[in-house]
Amino acid sequence: MRRLIFIQVVCAMLIAAGTAHAQETEPGYGQTDVQPKPRPAPAPPAGAVQLDHVVAAIGTNVILQSDVFEEMRFAALEPLQVVAGENTPDRALRRLIDRTLILEQMKQQQLAVTTPEEQVTKALDELRRQIPACRKYHCETDQGWEEFLHVENLTPGIVRQRWSQRMAILRFIDLRFRAGIRVSSDQIAAYYRKTLLPALAKEHEPAPPLAEVSSRIQEILLQQQVSGLFQDWLSSLRDEGNVRIVDPAYSADLDAQSQESAQ
DSSP states (O other), X not given: OOOOOOOOOOOOOOOOOOOOOOOOOOOOTTOOOOOOOOOOOOOOOTTOOOOOOEEEEETTEEEEHHHHHHHHHHGGGOTTTSOGGGOOHHHHHHHHHHHHXXXXXXXXXXXXXXXXXXXXXXXXXXXXXXXXXXXXGTTTXXXXXXXXXXXXXXXXXXXXXHHHHHHHHHHHHHHHHHTTOXXXXXXXXXXXXXXIHHHHHHTTOOOOOHHHHHHHHHHHHHHHHHHHHHHHHXXXXXXXXXXXXXXXXXXXXXXXXXXXXXX
């Protein structure tokens, strides 16, 4: 299975600017043209909570706290890719940063960042049949699909937009990294002996002949090589992409993830 890179990053810059209009005093005898000091901004009420704010900046793009929460909700569409226990805010932010960097590269190369509507419709029809949680909602029907998305706090429109972008990203990754990769028959045979056969034996499953599974093994090995090249490329983009974590609550978590990836 291709590595899924989980929809669209909201690029809206929040700028707080407080202004005060000073009143001029009319100069006269014994007076100078003095402007009074601007009044200080009132303090926020006790117990006030900041609902949304910038958590990261990538070049001229920003990621808001609300974007992170939305990214976490989108994990419901890929339950096998994003495990529930690992769907944390810091991991969601990492996915958003990576997607922003990839989209910027695509735009610089003047590549499409969306997918034709008919292809998106076909992909979503398949997705509606594959999500385990969709069964009880009968997502094969439009009403059931909308009910499922409503429960997950998503809308059909934003899901279609995200899936269109996601498909474009996957196409870009495939074209950029898969070209030129070759898997030899020796590599396929080695994987069959050293990986597949022991795994089947552990599950007490019969082993199919190598000829029947060679094409699948070739695909797995291709994806492994693509994944390795892709992760190296992403690491270089993060280093060069002027990524700044604005919210200190995320900094330590992302640093820990970077150390895990390097090991």
